[in-house]
Amino acid sequence: MHISEGSLPLTHAAAWTCASAPFLAHSISKLKTLRESRYLLAASAGYLFTLTALKLPSVAGSSSHPTGVALGTVLAGPAAMPALSLIVLLFQALLTAHGGLTTLGANVFSLGVAGPWATWLLWRLAARCGLGDQPAIILATALGSLATYACTSLQLALAHPDPSGGVTAAFLKFAAVFSVTQLPVATLEAAFTVVVLRMVVNAGGVRIAGLEAWAQL
Amino acid sequence: MTKRVLPVIAAGLALGVSAWSLASAEGRIDADERVSAILPPPTRPAVWEPSAGFQAFSFGGQAALGVAVFGLACARLRRRAR
Numbered sequence: 540m541h542i543s544e545g546s547l548p549l550t551h552a553a554a555w556t557c558a559s560a561p562f563l564a565h566s567i568s569k570l571k572t573l574r575e576s577r578y579l580l581a582a583s584a585g586y587l588f589t590l591t592a593l594k595l596p597s598v599a600g601s602s603s604h605p606t607g608v609a610l611g612t613v614l615a616g617p618a619a620m621p622a623l624s625l626i627v628l629l630f631q632a633l634l635t636a637h638g639g640l641t642t643l644g645a646n647v648f649s650l651g652v653a654g655p656w657a658t659w660l661l662w663r664l665a666a667r668c669g670l671g672d673q674p675a676i677i678l679a680t681a682l683g684s685l686a687t688y689a690c691t692s693l694q695l696a697l698a699h700p701d702p703s704g705g706v707t708a709a710f711l712k713f714a715a716v717f718s719v720t721q722l723p724v725a726t727l728e729a730a731f732t733v734v735v736l737r738m739v740v741n742a743g744g745v746r747i748a749g750l751e752a753w754a755q756l
Numbered sequence: 757m758t759k760r761v762l763p764v765i766a767a768g769l770a771l772g773v774s775a776w777s778l779a780s781a782e783g784r785i786d787a788d789e790r791v792s793a794i795l796p797p798p799t800r801p802a803v804w805e806p807s808a809g810f811q812a813f814s815f816g817g818q819a820a821l822g823v824a825v826f827g828l829a830c831a832r833l834r835r836r837a838r
Contacts, residue, residue: 540788541788542788543788543792543798543802544798544800544802545798545799545800545801545802546792546795546798548799549799578829578830578832578833578836579829579833581825581826581828581829581832582825582826582829582830582833584822584825585821585822585823585824585825585826585827585829586822586826587822588818588819588821588822588825588826589771589775589818589819589822589823589826590822591818592775592779592815592816592818592819592822593771593774593775593778593819594775594778594779594781594784594786594815595778596778596781596784597784597787600783600784600785601784601785601786601787601790602778602781602784602785602786602787603786603787603788627818630818631814631818633804634806634810634811634814634817634818635779635806635811635814635815635818636802636804636805636806636811637788637811639802641800695791695795699795699796712794713791713794716787716790716791716794717787717791720787720790721787738830739830739833742830742833742834742837
């Protein structure tokens with residue numbers, strides 16, 4: 540989901556930066572209010588750092604990295620994620636040439652806003668529909684990861700529409716390339732996230748809204 | 757203290773080396789690179805383009821740092837819960 544330097548026209552890069560800015564500002568102010576749960580935030584940041592560094596082999600000779608936003612979304616809420624994503628994306632843009640500085644706003648929007656909010660909404664929706672905690676988180680993590688890549692596909696499609704099919708055809712083209720690689724990675728990430736989440740909740744004896752039963756195990 | 761920190765260092769090193777190895781592996785194309793290949797050439801050159809070896813090392817460092825932060829945070833959570 541890392542859009543590399545120079546892949547977006549400057550106007551698009553600026554527009555996505557403007558779109559990310561309010562979420563980022565809200566996230567930073569939210570982090571200040573979450574001081575009590577700073578260790579949960581640190582665990583979420585560590586998880587995000589680790590998972591986005593793992594280029595996992597996937598099908599058809601490709602590789603990709605998990606997004607790693609689901610743990611933080613469940614532990615600290617989706618509003619906390621843009622700031623954590625910015626740290627990770629800045630580190631990667633500067634040291635691994637993965638992503639870019641002008642495309643930072645667009646990348647923060649997909650990894651820090653679209654992914655976490657999609658994960659959170661799907662988790663709450665699945666829980667409300669009566670799906671158990673574990674299946675709800677697995678489903679939300681997998682689809683949230685795919686939503687991050689769908690957002691990147693949209694960003695690229697808006698910047699580079701297909702000459703004949705327009706934005707829709709371009710979106711489908713980019714999404715098709717991402718989905719082949721990302722489907723197995725997202726499934727693996729979903730299963731791993733549940734294991735790690737259970738470990739953190741049990742280790743810290745923390746009570747998470749929607750996962751009260753887990754802390755009592 | 758040592759009992760808490762040593763496993764974190766070991767896990768950090770293990771995952772760091774794994775991430776380094778995965779990032780430097782040849783023969784597999786990253787999904788982002790696949791998409792970049794079908795995009796028009798970048799309008800601006802990259803401000804800084806580190807070598808492939810440095811990039812792989814940075815991925816390893818990032819994973820090791822992430823595991824260290826995660827492990828220490830979990831250790832503090834466990835201690836606080838007790």
